[in-house]
Amino acid sequence: MAPAATSEHTPLDPFDLPEGHPFGAHNLPYGVFSPAGQEPRVGVRLGDHVLDAGAVAAALGSPYGTLLARPNLNPLLAAGRTAWSDVRRALTGWVTVPAHRETVRAHLHPLDSVALHLPFEVADYVDFYASENHASNLGRLFRPDEEPLKPNWKHLPVGYHGRAGTVVVSGTDVVRPSGQRKAPSDPAPVFGPSVRLDIETEVGYVVGTPSAQGTSVPLAGYRDHVFGICLLNDWSARDIQNWETVPLGPHLGKSFATSVSAWITPLDALDAARVAAPERTVPLLPYLDDSAPDAEPAGYDLRITVSLNGEVVSEPPFSGMYWTGAQMLAHMTVNGASLRTGDLYGSGTISGTEENERGSLIEMTWNGTRPLKLSDGVERGFLEDGDVVTLSAWAPGPGGTRVGLGEVTGRIVPAPVAP
Structure with missing residues (x-):
């Protein structure tokens, strides 16, 4: 449970809101x-x-x-x-x-x-990797002598299964995780609290209507199964993740906490924000192909802000995401995997083309080699205990209004003392 919401002003009369208020009757999350x-x-x-x-x-x-x-x-x-x-x-x-x-x-x-x-009981959780800019940045960081994207990346939405039981509501403290880590120069792994704790700025999709095992959900079924979206921060311990990832992928470096906003915005509130996905540069297999002239746009023009200790450090644009929520859902079920009410799937880190549009600290600081310089003179490569990260967002609404998506915030607290 998150603490009571706080406000520095007297709440506005809900029946006398300023015109275009982001939480007016056009929104209703x-x-x-x-x-x-x-x-x-x-x-x-x-x-x-x-x-x-x-x-x-x-x-x-x-x-x-x-x-x-x-x-x-x-x-x-x-x-x-x-x-x-x-x-x-x-x-x-x-x-x-x-x-x-x-x-x-x-x-x-x-x-x-x-x-x-927490607004809903989470059934299963899947995290995708749908931003070409984010995937390319990490490829350049960790595989500088190779092509940034792996050969499969533009053929399918890459993803992995996360841990549903550690999804928490905005305002819940995030305990610094401990685990094994090994730097390239270390002779052997060591155990201890993560020293490269990071954020991942994401959007989460909340599934309502289930599907039967052995069936798949086509692109056209997206709005029949997905109830709405929320902001999501999939915290990441980069040092733990780097040591454990090969050969099977993320585990302890990602499973300790995933924060979601307290408000779920229904898809029907986002009709004015729908946009076409970026141009595809590789032909897609039929179950993922959204290029038909009559295909409904499944992207969203969401304006996201990332703040660290109250200071804006990035503004990642969601409209440029390569893979859409409809494609992620189609891929997640194409093998016959069933949907359950309360399933949650994340977009993966959202990053734009510019340096001030990156959705993770590993990108913002280029793996810690270019620390962020905050206005108070403090530098950050990765998160320190006591740091507070807040993601907030809005989307274009009907008649020039804005649709507020609320915020998701978390404060880093120290790892427990080992026995």
Whole structure:
């Protein structure tokens, strides 16, 4: 559970928000919250308030009351696309129709008075590697005498299975992980806390509708199965990861913590932000081919900001991601692997073409050789204990508005003292 949200100002009246407020009625992201001393329940953010969705549904005699009066989003996720659209339509009416105003007001809570929780029960977690710029940067760092991208990279979305049990909500402290590490000059591996702790700026996709084992989800099935997106920081211990990765890939260097935002933005709130993916430079196999003239754009124009100890250090653009959420989902299931309600898959680190658009410290500092110089004179190659990292984002909304995606934040705390 994350601590209660804090605010330095009095919450705005949710019915008198400034025009274009990023959490206006055009957005309505879902989360799970609890007022002081009460149990968690599904909420919807409106301005600087959170609406008790189940309570207002019951008060207005809505048939969705039992679906929303739950301690997490999983029942709503499992209900499917028709229900998602119907509930969103109902919520929009509840917060915009003047006749409902006083009923709704009775079930609004100031955001800074509640605790926010992990919004859904995570079933499985898969992390992809979908940014060509990020993959190329790491290739140049670690394989300077080879082509930056491996031969398979432009033929399929590369990914690995992570650990669902260590996905935590924004605001949860991140304990520095310990494990084996070995520098090239070391005669043997040593054990201890990671000294190259990093971030990975990502977007997470939250699966609602499951699929049967032995079947696959085509590109066109993306919006039938994916409920919404969230911000995601897949913390990475680069030194542990580097020693363990060959030959099977990430394990302890990635499994200790993955932070997600407290708010899940439904796909229906992001229609104005949809963009085409970058031009493909290698022909794709049919199950991944999104080049048809009538194919729906599955990319998103998300504007992301990365802050370290309150200072902006990068602004990675999501619109340039080579692989889309639809392609990642199609690839994840093409072998017949089933989807479960609550599955989460991440985009992998988001990086742009410019130095101020890189989504990880290993890229920003070029593996620690070019430390970040913060405004207070402090330098950072990788994360130190006490550092606080915050990812925030918005997307273009209808009529020139902005859709806020909230934020995901985490503070690094020291590794436990070894016994």
